[in-house]
Amino acid sequence: MTPARTRRLLEDCAAAHFNCVRVWGGGCYPQDFFYDICDELGLLVWQDFMFAQEAYPLTPSFAREVRAEVEDNVRRVRHHPCVALWCGGSQVEQEGRSARQKADHIRLFEYLIPQALEEVDPDACYWPSSPSSGGGFDDPNGWDRGDMHAVGEDHRESGARYASAFGMESWPCLSTVETFTQPGDRNLSSYVMDRRQPSEESAARMAARLQKRFLWPKDFESALYAGQLLQAQEARRMAEGFRQNRGRCMGALYWHLNDCWPGASCSSIDYTGRWKALHYFARRFYTPVLLSCQEDLMGREGTERGLRFSVANETRAPRHVLVKWALRDQRSQVRREETIALTVPPLSSVWLDPIALPEANPRADFISYELWENGGRTSFATALFVPAKHYSFLAPGLACRVEEDEIVVTARAYAQGVEIQNAGEDLVLDDNYFDMLPGERRVKILRGEPRGLRVRSVYS
Numbered sequence: 001m002t003p004a005r006t007r008r009l010l011e012d013c014a015a016a017h018f019n020c021v022r023v024w025g026g027g028c029y030p031q032d033f034f035y036d037i038c039d040e041l042g043l044l045v046w047q048d049f050m051f052a053q054e055a056y057p058l059t060p061s062f063a064r065e066v067r068a069e070v071e072d073n074v075r076r077v078r079h080h081p082c083v084a085l086w087c088g089g090s091q092v093e094q095e096g097r098s099a100r101q102k103a104d105h106i107r108l109f110e111y112l113i114p115q116a117l118e119e120v121d122p123d124a125c126y127w128p129s130s131p132s133s134g135g136g137f138d139d140p141n142g143w144d145r146g147d148m149h150a151v152g153e154d155h156r157e158s159g160a161r162y163a164s165a166f167g168m169e170s171w172p173c174l175s176t177v178e179t180f181t182q183p184g185d186r187n188l189s190s191y192v193m194d195r196r197q198p199s200e201e202s203a204a205r206m207a208a209r210l211q212k213r214f215l216w217p218k219d220f221e222s223a224l225y226a227g228q229l230l231q232a233q234e235a236r237r238m239a240e241g242f243r244q245n246r247g248r249c250m251g252a253l254y255w256h257l258n259d260c261w262p263g264a265s266c267s268s269i270d271y272t273g274r275w276k277a278l279h280y281f282a283r284r285f286y287t288p289v290l291l292s293c294q295e296d297l298m299g300r301e302g303t304e305r306g307l308r309f310s311v312a313n314e315t316r317a318p319r320h321v322l323v324k325w326a327l328r329d330q331r332s333q334v335r336r337e338e339t340i341a342l343t344v345p346p347l348s349s350v351w352l353d354p355i356a357l358p359e360a361n362p363r364a365d366f367i368s369y370e371l372w373e374n375g376g377r378t379s380f381a382t383a384l385f386v387p388a389k390h391y392s393f394l395a396p397g398l399a400c401r402v403e404e405d406e407i408v409v410t411a412r413a414y415a416q417g418v419e420i421q422n423a424g425e426d427l428v429l430d431d432n433y434f435d436m437l438p439g440e441r442r443v444k445i446l447r448g449e450p451r452g453l454r455v456r457s458v459y460s
Helices: 003-015 032-041 060-077 099-120 191-195 202-213 220-244 277-285
Strands: 020-023 044-048 083-087 148-151 163-167 289-293 309-313 319-328 334-344 348-351 366-373 376-384 399-403 406-411 415-421 434-436 439-447 454-456
Touching (some): 003 032, 032 044, 032 060, 060 099, 163 220, 202 220, 220 277, 220 309, 220 348, 220 415, 277 289, 289 366, 289 376, 309 319, 406 415
Parallel strands (some): 020 044, 044 083
Antiparallel strands (some): 309 348, 319 334, 319 366, 366 376, 399 406, 406 439, 415 434, 415 454
């Protein structure tokens, strides 16, 4: 953890519109330069004390150690404006506990630590655990109070109050996988790949989700791409759902940012520093003014086909925007379209009226939607009525070329999840893993050399 590596990581957070990062209790206290960089970049820090997923017997000697740990670390960083919250630890309240363990827990996390914190930083904010509903083992991962974790789950409609951990696993790209495998290991079920899974259930869970959304990948590298796209799509669904319910839900931190070793994980940036699809999706779903589509209405059995849009404004000024959507056929021809003008108040989320689409052909039509502000388009996305594996994609004929600091992608048909990569898979672009209509799309090169370029989509 060098200053340069940490700066790159935090600058990548700022580039993806983060305004907060959480240091979880299963890691370590960052060095001073971490907080200096967060101050500089305007990133708030949710700082766990280093306790995680265990019952801690509170002996007198351990109590003295904990008090010294709290006092030393808080004194060290309390002058940093970035430190927004101190938290007792990660998943220390939601685990099953005996009566004695519960008593020790309450004394430690609801008396000793907050008392020590108040003595050295009386203005600090403290939260007893993540997740928690406020302490006392009172529904610690509940949805109606405090914060919650939903890793490996989909709770888009549940309306959490604060999502401090959500997401699912994916593998890194092939170039990173090659750093810990031999050619014979490069199979999703090999011994080495299994040993790089976060849990015994992870591989089966990833495979089941992949099969639910996509056709089974044709080869190992395609499976890595499809898994990253699936991870990003599910995180986007949840993050957009949380933002659509702004006012009830007041924060969404996905699990997790970076890796301590290369392997399958929930990270958006892999161990080598390469951006996974999720980090590009985060750059879009954390954008301050977000247009999102409640896709759940589109393919739910027994309901009339339709959709509903939401615009979330995380800025301190009203935003005057245009929402443009279209129902398109397989060739991207418009079957129906509409432009809606609205003003979104500051720090709020606004729902548009539901739209019924009984005329839509689920396997051949799709929705495109875009947000316009001050005469320019600020976002573009698409939505399907069915899982991608059931949609009749036409061959998009993707190609790309380089023009100065831009890569120009061309398509002959609608393409979903367009990935641009160079030979080393270390490009960082201002957008990637995006959807596009027939025509051209220009993306800026932020980092890396555009040599050996390739482009693919879900059709591949």
